[in-house]
Amino acid sequence: MGVIAAASAVPAGEAPTERTFEAVAVPDARRLYSLAMSILRDEGEAEDAVQETLLKAWRSWESVARMERPAAWLTRVCVNHCISRRRLLRSRGWPPLALIDNATPAHGDPASDLIDIDRAYRRLSLRQRAAITLNYRHGYSVEECAVFMGCRPGTVRAHLARGLATLRKELGND
Protein backbone atom coordinates (compact mmCIF):
# COMPACT_ATOMS: atom_id res chain seq x y z
CA MET A 1 0.00 0.00 0.00
CA GLY A 2 1.11 3.50 -0.54
CA VAL A 3 3.50 5.09 -2.92
CA ILE A 4 5.36 7.29 -0.53
CA ALA A 5 8.98 7.55 -1.55
CA ALA A 6 10.25 9.79 1.15
CA ALA A 7 12.98 12.00 -0.15
CA SER A 8 15.96 12.11 2.10
CA ALA A 9 17.26 15.40 3.36
CA VAL A 10 20.59 16.83 2.31
CA PRO A 11 23.40 14.83 3.90
CA ALA A 12 24.99 16.42 6.92
CA GLY A 13 27.73 18.81 6.02
CA GLU A 14 26.57 19.25 2.45
CA ALA A 15 25.26 22.65 1.45
CA PRO A 16 21.84 22.88 -0.21
CA THR A 17 22.81 23.48 -3.82
CA GLU A 18 21.43 22.87 -7.29
CA ARG A 19 22.98 19.42 -7.10
CA THR A 20 21.19 18.51 -3.89
CA PHE A 21 17.97 19.92 -5.31
CA GLU A 22 18.27 17.69 -8.33
CA ALA A 23 19.19 14.75 -6.12
CA VAL A 24 16.50 15.22 -3.48
CA ALA A 25 13.51 17.12 -4.84
CA VAL A 26 13.40 16.22 -8.52
CA PRO A 27 13.22 12.43 -8.01
CA ASP A 28 10.10 13.08 -5.95
CA ALA A 29 8.34 14.46 -9.03
CA ARG A 30 6.85 11.07 -9.92
CA ARG A 31 5.24 10.65 -6.48
CA LEU A 32 3.97 14.22 -6.54
CA TYR A 33 2.58 13.75 -10.03
CA SER A 34 0.61 10.67 -8.95
CA LEU A 35 -0.68 12.59 -5.96
CA ALA A 36 -1.72 15.56 -8.08
CA MET A 37 -3.30 13.31 -10.71
CA SER A 38 -5.29 11.53 -8.01
CA ILE A 39 -6.72 14.81 -6.80
CA LEU A 40 -7.06 16.77 -10.04
CA ARG A 41 -7.71 14.00 -12.58
CA ASP A 42 -6.15 16.12 -15.31
CA GLU A 43 -2.67 15.57 -16.74
CA GLY A 44 -1.98 19.18 -17.59
CA GLU A 45 -3.19 20.46 -14.25
CA ALA A 46 -1.20 17.79 -12.41
CA GLU A 47 1.95 18.72 -14.30
CA ASP A 48 1.32 22.35 -13.46
CA ALA A 49 0.91 21.49 -9.78
CA VAL A 50 4.20 19.60 -9.65
CA GLN A 51 6.06 22.33 -11.50
CA GLU A 52 4.69 24.90 -9.07
CA THR A 53 5.69 22.70 -6.14
CA LEU A 54 9.23 22.22 -7.40
CA LEU A 55 9.49 25.90 -8.18
CA LYS A 56 8.52 26.80 -4.63
CA ALA A 57 10.92 24.20 -3.33
CA TRP A 58 13.73 25.65 -5.41
CA ARG A 59 13.04 29.18 -4.24
CA SER A 60 13.10 28.04 -0.61
CA TRP A 61 15.70 25.34 -1.06
CA GLU A 62 18.03 26.80 1.54
CA SER A 63 15.49 26.05 4.26
CA VAL A 64 13.61 23.13 2.69
CA ALA A 65 16.78 21.11 2.17
CA ARG A 66 17.57 21.32 5.86
CA MET A 67 14.17 20.02 6.93
CA GLU A 68 14.01 16.59 8.45
CA ARG A 69 11.33 15.54 5.97
CA PRO A 70 11.45 17.61 2.81
CA ALA A 71 9.08 15.10 1.19
CA ALA A 72 6.37 16.09 3.68
CA TRP A 73 6.88 19.74 2.84
CA LEU A 74 6.63 18.97 -0.87
CA THR A 75 3.46 16.97 -0.27
CA ARG A 76 1.82 19.79 1.68
CA VAL A 77 2.66 22.38 -0.99
CA CYS A 78 1.47 20.11 -3.78
CA VAL A 79 -1.83 19.26 -2.06
CA ASN A 80 -2.54 22.88 -1.30
CA HIS A 81 -1.74 23.91 -4.84
CA CYS A 82 -4.06 21.24 -6.22
CA ILE A 83 -6.94 22.36 -4.06
CA SER A 84 -6.53 26.07 -4.64
CA ARG A 85 -5.75 25.82 -8.34
CA ARG A 86 -8.68 23.67 -9.11
CA ARG A 87 -10.98 25.82 -7.06
CA LEU A 88 -9.99 28.78 -9.18
CA LEU A 89 -10.60 26.91 -12.41
CA ARG A 90 -13.97 25.65 -11.29
CA SER A 91 -15.08 29.14 -10.46
CA ARG A 92 -14.21 30.14 -14.02
CA GLY A 93 -16.35 27.43 -15.48
CA TRP A 94 -13.57 24.96 -16.25
CA PRO A 95 -15.08 22.30 -18.49
CA PRO A 96 -15.93 18.88 -17.10
CA LEU A 97 -13.07 16.44 -17.26
CA ALA A 98 -13.01 13.59 -19.72
CA LEU A 99 -13.27 10.01 -18.58
CA ILE A 100 -10.24 7.75 -18.41
CA ASP A 101 -10.50 7.09 -22.10
CA ASN A 102 -13.05 7.56 -24.82
CA ALA A 103 -13.83 3.89 -25.35
CA THR A 104 -16.99 2.41 -23.87
CA PRO A 105 -16.12 -1.14 -22.81
CA ALA A 106 -18.74 -3.69 -21.94
CA HIS A 107 -20.16 -3.87 -18.44
CA GLY A 108 -18.05 -6.11 -16.18
CA ASP A 109 -14.90 -5.36 -18.13
CA PRO A 110 -12.11 -4.11 -15.79
CA ALA A 111 -11.88 -1.01 -17.96
CA SER A 112 -15.59 -0.47 -17.41
CA ASP A 113 -15.06 -0.61 -13.64
CA LEU A 114 -12.31 1.97 -13.97
CA ILE A 115 -14.59 4.29 -15.87
CA ASP A 116 -17.33 3.81 -13.30
CA ILE A 117 -15.06 4.53 -10.35
CA ASP A 118 -13.51 7.47 -12.16
CA ARG A 119 -16.94 8.92 -12.89
CA ALA A 120 -17.95 8.46 -9.25
CA TYR A 121 -14.64 9.82 -7.97
CA ARG A 122 -15.03 12.98 -10.02
CA ARG A 123 -18.21 13.73 -8.12
CA LEU A 124 -16.16 14.21 -4.96
CA SER A 125 -14.97 17.60 -3.88
CA LEU A 126 -11.27 18.27 -4.16
CA ARG A 127 -10.86 18.09 -0.41
CA GLN A 128 -12.67 14.75 -0.32
CA ARG A 129 -10.36 13.46 -3.07
CA ALA A 130 -7.31 14.78 -1.23
CA ALA A 131 -8.41 13.16 2.03
CA ILE A 132 -9.06 9.79 0.40
CA THR A 133 -5.84 9.88 -1.61
CA LEU A 134 -3.66 10.80 1.35
CA ASN A 135 -5.32 8.57 3.91
CA TYR A 136 -6.47 5.55 1.94
CA ARG A 137 -3.88 5.38 -0.78
CA HIS A 138 -0.78 6.96 0.72
CA GLY A 139 -1.41 5.71 4.24
CA TYR A 140 -1.11 8.99 6.10
CA SER A 141 -2.92 9.28 9.41
CA VAL A 142 -5.88 11.61 9.77
CA GLU A 143 -3.68 13.98 11.77
CA GLU A 144 -1.04 14.02 9.04
CA CYS A 145 -3.70 14.58 6.40
CA ALA A 146 -4.94 17.54 8.42
CA VAL A 147 -1.48 19.09 8.34
CA PHE A 148 -1.15 18.56 4.59
CA MET A 149 -4.61 19.96 3.89
CA GLY A 150 -4.43 22.82 6.35
CA CYS A 151 -7.52 21.85 8.35
CA ARG A 152 -8.52 20.07 11.55
CA PRO A 153 -8.46 16.27 11.90
CA GLY A 154 -12.22 16.31 12.42
CA THR A 155 -12.64 18.02 9.07
CA VAL A 156 -10.52 15.36 7.41
CA ARG A 157 -12.70 12.63 8.97
CA ALA A 158 -15.78 14.40 7.63
CA HIS A 159 -14.28 14.63 4.14
CA LEU A 160 -13.40 10.93 4.26
CA ALA A 161 -16.85 9.88 5.45
CA ARG A 162 -18.72 12.00 2.93
CA GLY A 163 -16.40 11.07 0.10
CA LEU A 164 -16.77 7.36 0.73
CA ALA A 165 -20.53 7.72 1.12
CA THR A 166 -20.67 9.39 -2.29
CA LEU A 167 -18.55 6.67 -3.85
CA ARG A 168 -20.72 3.91 -2.37
CA LYS A 169 -23.85 5.62 -3.58
CA GLU A 170 -22.53 6.26 -7.08
CA LEU A 171 -21.19 2.74 -7.41
CA GLY A 172 -24.25 1.11 -5.90
CA ASN A 173 -22.32 -0.34 -2.98
CA ASP A 174 -24.54 1.02 -0.21
Add this chain to the structure above:
Amino acid sequence: MIDMDPGLDTKLRAFFEHIEASSPPSGLTDFDVAAGDRRRRSMFNVFAGLAGAAVVAAGVAVFAIQLRSHDSPPPAPAESSQRLPRFKVHGDTRVLVPVTYGRGSVTLPAFTLAPGESVYVQVACKSGTTADTVQVGQNQRFGSAIAGCSTPTGGHGGWFGTDQGGPSGGSVTTYVTADPAVSWEILMTDGPPPILAPRGSRALRPVAYGRGSGRVPEFTAAKDYFIAIDCSGAGSLTIVSSLSQAATILCAQYAQFYFTPSEQVPGKPVSLSVVAPSGVGWEVEVFEDGGPSPGACATLRDQGGLKPTPCAASSS
Protein backbone atom coordinates in the same frame (compact mmCIF):
# COMPACT_ATOMS: atom_id res chain seq x y z
CA MET B 1 -6.78 4.51 8.09
CA ILE B 2 -10.40 4.38 7.05
CA ASP B 3 -12.34 1.17 7.01
CA MET B 4 -13.35 0.14 3.56
CA ASP B 5 -15.75 -2.54 2.43
CA PRO B 6 -14.05 -5.13 0.19
CA GLY B 7 -15.93 -4.26 -2.98
CA LEU B 8 -15.11 -0.58 -2.87
CA ASP B 9 -11.58 -1.35 -1.68
CA THR B 10 -10.92 -3.49 -4.75
CA LYS B 11 -12.26 -0.85 -7.13
CA LEU B 12 -10.42 2.02 -5.48
CA ARG B 13 -7.18 0.07 -5.37
CA ALA B 14 -7.41 -0.66 -9.11
CA PHE B 15 -8.30 2.95 -9.75
CA PHE B 16 -5.29 4.35 -7.92
CA GLU B 17 -2.98 1.74 -9.44
CA HIS B 18 -4.19 2.86 -12.85
CA ILE B 19 -3.34 6.47 -11.98
CA GLU B 20 0.06 5.61 -10.56
CA ALA B 21 0.95 3.53 -13.61
CA SER B 22 0.89 6.60 -15.79
CA SER B 23 4.30 8.12 -16.29
CA PRO B 24 4.84 11.76 -15.46
CA PRO B 25 5.77 14.00 -18.38
CA SER B 26 9.49 13.98 -19.05
CA GLY B 27 9.51 17.73 -18.45
CA LEU B 28 8.95 17.01 -14.75
CA THR B 29 11.50 14.31 -14.27
CA ASP B 30 13.97 16.43 -16.23
CA PHE B 31 13.23 19.47 -14.06
CA ASP B 32 16.70 20.84 -13.92
CA VAL B 33 18.59 23.70 -12.44
CA ALA B 34 21.88 23.72 -14.24
CA ALA B 35 24.73 23.19 -11.86
CA GLY B 36 26.78 26.27 -11.42
CA ASP B 37 29.95 26.01 -13.34
CA ARG B 38 31.60 28.95 -11.73
CA ARG B 39 33.70 29.75 -14.73
CA ARG B 40 31.78 30.44 -17.83
CA ARG B 41 34.67 30.51 -20.21
CA SER B 42 33.19 27.76 -22.29
CA MET B 43 30.03 29.77 -22.71
CA PHE B 44 31.63 32.92 -23.95
CA ASN B 45 32.15 31.97 -27.55
CA VAL B 46 28.65 30.60 -27.71
CA PHE B 47 27.16 33.75 -26.28
CA ALA B 48 29.38 36.05 -28.28
CA GLY B 49 28.32 34.36 -31.47
CA LEU B 50 24.69 33.95 -30.65
CA ALA B 51 24.07 37.22 -28.91
CA GLY B 52 24.48 38.90 -32.28
CA ALA B 53 21.74 36.73 -33.70
CA ALA B 54 19.62 37.37 -30.64
CA VAL B 55 20.00 41.11 -30.98
CA VAL B 56 19.05 41.01 -34.66
CA ALA B 57 16.10 38.79 -33.88
CA ALA B 58 15.06 41.07 -31.06
CA GLY B 59 15.07 44.00 -33.43
CA VAL B 60 12.47 42.44 -35.68
CA ALA B 61 10.52 40.73 -32.97
CA VAL B 62 8.31 43.60 -31.88
CA PHE B 63 5.10 41.88 -31.03
CA ALA B 64 2.08 42.55 -28.95
CA ILE B 65 1.95 40.30 -25.94
CA GLN B 66 -1.11 38.18 -25.88
CA LEU B 67 -2.23 38.15 -22.31
CA ARG B 68 -3.18 34.65 -21.50
CA SER B 69 -5.50 33.58 -18.77
CA HIS B 70 -4.60 30.71 -16.49
CA ASP B 71 -6.93 28.59 -18.55
CA SER B 72 -4.31 28.39 -21.27
CA PRO B 73 -2.90 24.89 -21.72
CA PRO B 74 0.12 24.03 -19.58
CA PRO B 75 3.50 23.52 -21.20
CA ALA B 76 3.94 20.28 -23.04
CA PRO B 77 7.25 18.66 -22.20
CA ALA B 78 10.14 18.67 -24.58
CA GLU B 79 10.87 15.22 -25.94
CA SER B 80 13.94 13.62 -24.50
CA SER B 81 15.30 13.15 -28.00
CA GLN B 82 15.34 16.89 -28.37
CA ARG B 83 17.19 17.81 -25.22
CA LEU B 84 18.54 21.29 -25.55
CA PRO B 85 21.83 22.71 -24.31
CA ARG B 86 22.24 23.24 -20.59
CA PHE B 87 22.36 26.75 -19.24
CA LYS B 88 24.96 27.91 -16.79
CA VAL B 89 24.52 30.11 -13.75
CA HIS B 90 26.88 31.44 -11.11
CA GLY B 91 26.60 29.92 -7.68
CA ASP B 92 25.34 33.16 -6.16
CA THR B 93 22.90 34.07 -8.91
CA ARG B 94 19.29 34.43 -7.83
CA VAL B 95 17.20 32.13 -9.99
CA LEU B 96 13.88 33.77 -10.86
CA VAL B 97 12.51 30.98 -13.07
CA PRO B 98 14.40 27.66 -12.89
CA VAL B 99 15.15 25.86 -16.11
CA THR B 100 11.74 25.13 -17.55
CA TYR B 101 11.06 22.96 -20.58
CA GLY B 102 8.01 23.42 -22.73
CA ARG B 103 6.45 23.46 -26.15
CA GLY B 104 4.28 26.05 -27.83
CA SER B 105 2.85 29.09 -26.05
CA VAL B 106 2.61 29.24 -22.26
CA THR B 107 2.51 31.64 -19.37
CA LEU B 108 5.27 31.05 -16.82
CA PRO B 109 4.82 31.47 -13.06
CA ALA B 110 5.23 35.06 -11.91
CA PHE B 111 8.23 36.17 -9.88
CA THR B 112 9.06 39.31 -7.94
CA LEU B 113 11.93 41.65 -8.66
CA ALA B 114 13.63 43.87 -6.10
CA PRO B 115 13.93 47.59 -6.88
CA GLY B 116 16.45 48.17 -9.65
CA GLU B 117 16.93 44.45 -10.21
CA SER B 118 17.35 43.24 -13.76
CA VAL B 119 16.50 40.04 -15.54
CA TYR B 120 18.80 37.88 -17.60
CA VAL B 121 16.88 35.56 -19.91
CA GLN B 122 18.44 32.50 -21.55
CA VAL B 123 16.42 30.63 -24.13
CA ALA B 124 17.11 27.63 -26.33
CA CYS B 125 14.76 26.09 -28.85
CA LYS B 126 14.37 23.30 -31.35
CA SER B 127 11.67 22.74 -33.92
CA GLY B 128 10.28 19.71 -35.68
CA THR B 129 9.00 21.86 -38.53
CA THR B 130 9.94 25.10 -40.24
CA ALA B 131 8.66 27.08 -37.26
CA ASP B 132 11.80 28.93 -36.26
CA THR B 133 11.19 31.42 -33.47
CA VAL B 134 10.43 31.66 -29.75
CA GLN B 135 9.28 35.03 -28.47
CA VAL B 136 9.44 35.99 -24.82
CA GLY B 137 7.65 38.99 -23.33
CA GLN B 138 7.08 40.18 -19.81
CA ASN B 139 4.05 41.94 -18.34
CA GLN B 140 2.86 44.51 -20.84
CA ARG B 141 6.27 45.03 -22.37
CA PHE B 142 7.37 44.00 -25.78
CA GLY B 143 9.73 41.10 -25.76
CA SER B 144 12.69 39.62 -27.49
CA ALA B 145 13.04 36.51 -29.57
CA ILE B 146 15.34 33.65 -30.38
CA ALA B 147 15.50 32.45 -33.98
CA GLY B 148 17.08 29.39 -35.52
CA CYS B 149 14.87 26.79 -33.80
CA SER B 150 14.48 24.89 -37.08
CA THR B 151 18.21 24.62 -37.73
CA PRO B 152 19.91 21.28 -37.02
CA THR B 153 21.54 22.63 -33.86
CA GLY B 154 18.52 24.62 -32.71
CA GLY B 155 18.46 28.22 -31.54
CA HIS B 156 20.17 29.51 -28.43
CA GLY B 157 20.72 32.96 -26.97
CA GLY B 158 20.05 35.38 -24.18
CA TRP B 159 19.30 38.98 -23.42
CA PHE B 160 19.33 41.28 -20.49
CA GLY B 161 16.78 43.86 -19.33
CA THR B 162 18.27 46.73 -17.34
CA ASP B 163 15.04 48.39 -16.25
CA GLN B 164 12.77 45.48 -15.51
CA GLY B 165 12.62 45.90 -11.75
CA GLY B 166 11.90 49.59 -12.16
CA PRO B 167 12.37 52.05 -9.31
CA SER B 168 10.16 50.06 -6.93
CA GLY B 169 10.46 46.47 -8.18
CA GLY B 170 7.33 44.39 -8.66
CA SER B 171 5.80 41.21 -10.01
CA VAL B 172 6.80 39.98 -13.46
CA THR B 173 4.85 37.50 -15.54
CA THR B 174 6.56 36.00 -18.56
CA TYR B 175 4.79 34.96 -21.73
CA VAL B 176 6.41 32.52 -24.13
CA THR B 177 4.97 32.49 -27.65
CA ALA B 178 5.92 29.73 -30.06
CA ASP B 179 4.50 27.31 -32.55
CA PRO B 180 3.29 24.05 -30.93
CA ALA B 181 6.03 22.23 -32.89
CA VAL B 182 8.75 24.24 -31.16
CA SER B 183 10.35 22.78 -28.04
CA TRP B 184 12.03 25.33 -25.85
CA GLU B 185 13.71 25.79 -22.53
CA ILE B 186 14.16 28.96 -20.57
CA LEU B 187 16.10 30.07 -17.53
CA MET B 188 15.62 33.46 -15.93
CA THR B 189 18.01 34.85 -13.36
CA ASP B 190 18.81 38.23 -11.98
CA GLY B 191 21.72 40.00 -13.66
CA PRO B 192 24.35 40.55 -14.60
CA PRO B 193 24.63 38.67 -17.90
CA PRO B 194 27.89 37.06 -19.03
CA ILE B 195 30.58 39.46 -20.13
CA LEU B 196 31.06 39.52 -23.88
CA ALA B 197 34.52 39.92 -25.27
CA PRO B 198 34.95 42.83 -27.68
CA ARG B 199 36.19 41.95 -31.13
CA GLY B 200 39.86 41.00 -31.18
CA SER B 201 40.29 40.78 -27.42
CA ARG B 202 41.73 37.92 -25.41
CA ALA B 203 40.80 37.00 -21.84
CA LEU B 204 43.67 37.36 -19.40
CA ARG B 205 42.08 35.83 -16.31
CA PRO B 206 38.84 34.05 -15.41
CA VAL B 207 35.71 35.92 -14.50
CA ALA B 208 35.41 37.15 -10.94
CA TYR B 209 31.93 37.80 -9.64
CA GLY B 210 30.16 38.85 -6.49
CA ARG B 211 27.52 40.97 -4.86
CA GLY B 212 28.16 44.22 -3.04
CA SER B 213 31.72 45.32 -2.34
CA GLY B 214 34.53 42.84 -2.95
CA ARG B 215 37.92 42.18 -4.44
CA VAL B 216 39.15 40.67 -7.69
CA PRO B 217 42.08 38.27 -7.32
CA GLU B 218 45.45 39.77 -8.21
CA PHE B 219 46.75 39.35 -11.75
CA THR B 220 49.80 40.30 -13.75
CA ALA B 221 49.62 41.51 -17.34
CA ALA B 222 52.54 41.33 -19.73
CA LYS B 223 51.17 44.21 -21.78
CA ASP B 224 48.22 46.63 -21.77
CA TYR B 225 45.03 45.24 -20.39
CA PHE B 226 41.46 46.45 -20.00
CA ILE B 227 38.73 45.58 -17.54
CA ALA B 228 35.22 44.44 -18.46
CA ILE B 229 32.49 45.00 -15.89
CA ASP B 230 28.86 43.94 -15.76
CA CYS B 231 26.57 44.90 -12.93
CA SER B 232 22.92 44.67 -12.06
CA GLY B 233 20.85 46.29 -9.35
CA ALA B 234 19.98 49.65 -7.87
CA GLY B 235 22.93 51.98 -7.54
CA SER B 236 26.38 52.48 -8.97
CA LEU B 237 29.54 50.41 -8.89
CA THR B 238 33.05 51.79 -8.65
CA ILE B 239 36.05 49.71 -9.61
CA VAL B 240 39.42 50.78 -8.22
CA SER B 241 42.78 49.41 -9.27
CA SER B 242 45.78 49.17 -6.98
CA LEU B 243 47.24 52.03 -9.01
CA SER B 244 44.40 54.27 -7.72
CA GLN B 245 42.61 54.48 -11.01
CA ALA B 246 38.85 54.19 -10.85
CA ALA B 247 35.74 54.08 -12.99
CA THR B 248 32.15 54.34 -11.83
CA ILE B 249 29.19 52.72 -13.50
CA LEU B 250 25.51 53.35 -13.02
CA CYS B 251 24.30 49.77 -13.18
CA ALA B 252 20.82 50.56 -14.46
CA GLN B 253 22.41 52.44 -17.35
CA TYR B 254 25.08 50.07 -18.58
CA ALA B 255 25.04 46.32 -18.86
CA GLN B 256 28.46 45.93 -20.45
CA PHE B 257 31.19 48.38 -19.50
CA TYR B 258 34.88 48.42 -20.43
CA PHE B 259 37.63 50.46 -18.80
CA THR B 260 41.31 50.79 -19.71
CA PRO B 261 43.46 52.21 -16.88
CA SER B 262 45.80 54.87 -18.19
CA GLU B 263 48.87 54.07 -16.11
CA GLN B 264 49.79 50.48 -16.72
CA VAL B 265 53.05 48.82 -15.77
CA PRO B 266 53.60 45.53 -17.65
CA GLY B 267 54.70 42.74 -15.33
CA LYS B 268 53.52 44.49 -12.16
CA PRO B 269 50.79 42.71 -10.18
CA VAL B 270 47.45 44.49 -10.15
CA SER B 271 44.57 44.01 -7.76
CA LEU B 272 41.09 45.40 -8.24
CA SER B 273 38.49 46.40 -5.66
CA VAL B 274 34.79 46.74 -6.26
CA VAL B 275 32.73 49.19 -4.22
CA ALA B 276 28.98 48.72 -4.56
CA PRO B 277 25.78 48.49 -2.48
CA SER B 278 24.90 45.02 -1.25
CA GLY B 279 22.08 44.70 -3.78
CA VAL B 280 24.36 45.10 -6.78
CA GLY B 281 25.58 41.93 -8.46
CA TRP B 282 28.68 42.17 -10.64
CA GLU B 283 31.17 40.38 -12.84
CA VAL B 284 34.70 41.50 -13.70
CA GLU B 285 36.98 40.07 -16.35
CA VAL B 286 40.36 41.28 -17.61
CA PHE B 287 41.28 41.23 -21.29
CA GLU B 288 44.20 42.08 -23.52
CA ASP B 289 43.93 43.71 -26.96
CA GLY B 290 40.88 45.29 -28.49
CA GLY B 291 39.73 47.48 -25.57
CA PRO B 292 39.19 51.23 -25.26
CA SER B 293 42.23 53.48 -25.50
CA PRO B 294 44.16 54.07 -22.22
CA GLY B 295 42.18 56.20 -19.77
CA ALA B 296 38.95 55.69 -21.70
CA CYS B 297 35.74 53.76 -21.08
CA ALA B 298 33.30 52.19 -23.51
CA THR B 299 30.19 50.08 -23.76
CA LEU B 300 29.64 47.22 -26.13
CA ARG B 301 27.75 47.80 -29.34
CA ASP B 302 26.19 45.28 -31.67
CA GLN B 303 28.63 42.92 -33.36
CA GLY B 304 31.19 43.28 -30.57
CA GLY B 305 32.27 46.85 -31.31
CA LEU B 306 32.90 49.44 -28.60
CA LYS B 307 31.20 52.79 -28.09
CA PRO B 308 33.05 55.44 -26.04
CA THR B 309 31.30 56.50 -22.85
CA PRO B 310 32.24 58.61 -19.78
CA CYS B 311 34.24 56.76 -17.13
CA ALA B 312 32.07 58.14 -14.33
CA ALA B 313 28.39 57.52 -13.80
CA SER B 314 26.05 60.38 -14.56
CA SER B 315 22.61 60.84 -13.11
CA SER B 316 21.01 61.28 -16.53
